Amino acid sequence: MNMYKNIASIAALIGDQTRTTILASLADGKALTAGELSRITKVSPQTASSHLTKLVDGGLLTVQIQGRHRYYRLSSSSVAEIIEAIAKIAPPSPIRSLRESEQAKRLRFARTCYKHLAGELGVAFTTALVQKGYFQEGEESYQLTPSGSQWLNEFGVKTNHTEPIPRHIDWTERRHHIGGPIAVCITRRLTELEWIAEGEIRRSIVVSSLGRSMFEQEFQIKLWS
Amino acid sequence: MNMYKNIASIAALIGDQTRTTILASLADGKALTAGELSRITKVSPQTASSHLTKLVDGGLLTVQIQGRHRYYRLSSSSVAEIIEAIAKIAPPSPIRSLRESEQAKRLRFARTCYKHLAGELGVAFTTALVQKGYFQEGEESYQLTPSGSQWLNEFGVKTNHTEPIPRHIDWTERRHHIGGPIAVCITRRLTELEWIAEGEIRRSIVVSSLGRSMFEQEFQIKLWS
DNA sequence: TTCATATTTCGATCATACGTGAAATATCTG
DNA sequence: CAGATATTTCACGTATGATCGAAATATGAA
Structure with missing residues (x-):
């Protein structure tokens, strides 16, 4: 055999x-x-x-x-x-030790994944977008809703995308987040708006003070670090 | 790490x-x-x-x-x-012998999978059922439609099933087919009606001449072997 | 009970392969 | 060219694990 x-x-x-x-x-x-x-x-x-x-x-x-x-x-x-x-x-990721390096923490906090937002922020952001009814989560993908389409235009992302949006799994979080071209556009727009910026550490992302308040105000995402 | x-x-x-x-x-x-x-x-x-x-x-x-x-x-x-x-x-592995090839072919043609119909026939049958509007294919499952429910009763399968039906993947065909209890019932009914029967080779299925004509007449499935 | 079958546990052998020090090769810099 | 950096190749110790014989356990059959 x-x-x-x-x-x-x-x-x-x-x-x-x-x-x-x-x-x-x-x-x-x-x-x-x-x-x-x-x-x-x-x-x-x-x-x-x-x-x-x-x-x-x-x-x-x-x-x-x-x-x-x-x-x-x-x-x-x-x-x-x-x-x-x-x-x-795979069994769920091990419980985080209290004393872990600052770098690991920051990397886990916000990471880019194929140029779209991943990590805790990506997961939280996606969850918020779904909760607001902008995206609908399916078995293997997300779907943009009409209200989501409208929000995207107001937010400054031009798109006439109607195809299913890839659903990615965050390896450390084991939770889902949006992927594909739309996610890249959103991430780029977030950078333009200076809510986020590339961090010093490779692939890491930092959230500006503007972003911090905006994420909380607009999407009820509280960032603790 | x-x-x-x-x-x-x-x-x-x-x-x-x-x-x-x-x-x-x-x-x-x-x-x-x-x-x-x-x-x-x-x-x-x-x-x-x-x-x-x-x-x-x-x-x-x-x-x-x-x-x-x-x-x-x-x-x-x-x-x-x-x-x-x-x-x-993974690169495909070469077939060992002609004899094995024949057996593999037959197995590929019609296979039982969790006692439901798989293989080429299973895939073709599922495709026909979807095309007729009896089932609706989702991202990870199928859904029985009202007309499908009616057809099932006429066909001789009693069910009041409304839950999602597992969607299986045929490894040789790389196509989907229905699974779960309903598929088992349908397969059993097909055997009762003598459209199909168990073959000599383990897990293989043969289609009777009645089945051959019925599959073609009712579902536009042409069997060439 | 006695024997056969199905399956696991134990113990030993043997091969594979992970990791590293030492050394070789290739490229960049001054 | 000489020296520093990036990477690979070689040789070797060590450890893990795949396999199987022997024996133990459990179930079914007579």
């Missing part, structure tokens, strides 16, 4: 904590260098290199050489979908 | 050829005994038992004890979805 040999080998490839961390770090589609991934996974550069080679050989990653740097990225979104499918049945 | 520990451990659980074969064998929702799975995977009963224990502990399988037999089955369809997601990027 070597019928499922390929499936098993791919699963085995994912089934290592260091490699899972690598894949998860690349899940937003960004490319990272071998050194960065070595630091993220907290293993030696040799070990990271070994894992990266295996992931490339296994077809999960592609590599792009730029000078002495090697940029690794997911070879396709299907890879991210596998991890997401596993995350669905 | 034990954030992705759970994901990695589940992937590692799938990442063994014997265990993948077990999971794939149970993918249609059927329950098999430890002995059957030992024979399918071609490992000793001890080895199979060890793997099964791990899969149950990992939450991928559930076990039901009946006398001296232990029936194992997938704990949820999410497990099947993981395998399917991996299969998407």
Whole structure:
């Protein structure tokens, strides 16, 4: 029965904590260098290199050489979908320790995911939009409602989108949030309005004092940090 | 970074050829005994038992004890979805022999899945039922329509079912078909009417000449084999 | 009860593979 | 060119885990 040999080998490839961390770090589609991934996974550069080679050989990653740097990225979104499918049945994320690094906290607080808002803020924002009736949550997607369409125009996002909106799962929060082009437009508009801005830490987002008050005033989202 | 520990451990659980074969064998929702799975995977009963224990502990399988037999089955369809997601990027494996190919073909044609009709016939039949307006396909389920309810009664299936009907995915067809109790009832009725019958090969279904003409006449389903 | 079947537990073997130090290769900088 | 940085390759210790023989447990049959 070597019928499922390929499936098993791919699963085995994912089934290592260091490699899972690598894949998860690349899940937003960004490319990272071998050194960065070595630091993220907290293993030696040799070990990271070994894992990266295996992931490339296994077809999960592609590599792009730029000078002495090697940029690794997911070879396709299907890879991210596998991890997401596993995350669905994975036991809930461990309880956060009280003493966790400020950086981890901030990253979890607000993150960009394929250029749209994710993390706690993304989840809270999506929840608020659904509660206001702007979006309707379905089994696998969100749908923009007429009132939502109107709100989007008033908010400054032009769209005549009527297709289902991808529903993403936040890996740390295990909750849903909107994805796709609309989410990107909304995030861009939020940046324009200076409610949010890119933080110093890679992929992190900071909320301005204006944003803080606006999120609370308009969407009843209280930010505590 | 034990954030992705759970994901990695589940992937590692799938990442063994014997265990993948077990999971794939149970993918249609059927329950098999430890002995059957030992024979399918071609490992000793001890080895199979060890793997099964791990899969149950990992939450991928559930076990039901009946006398001296232990029936194992997938704990949820999410497990099947993981395998399917991996299969998407796994290179297809070559067919071993012509004989196996013939058997695979027949199995692909019509298969029972949770005692309901699957395979090509199941998919075609479901498509026809949706097209006739008897069922409405949603994101993750089907809904019985009033006209569908009426048709069911005329067809000889008594039901006052209004809950969503599970939507199953056929692995070989990659298309959807109805599942759940209603599908079982319909399949039973099809057997009663002698449109279909159990084939010689395990889990296979043969269509009678009556069934062949009826499927074509009533549902515009042409069977070529 | 006695025997057969189904399944698990224990113990031992063996292969795989993760991780790292050391060293090699390649690129950038001054 | 020399030195620093990025990354890989090699060699090796170690650990995990897949497999199976032997034995134990539980159920069904005679």
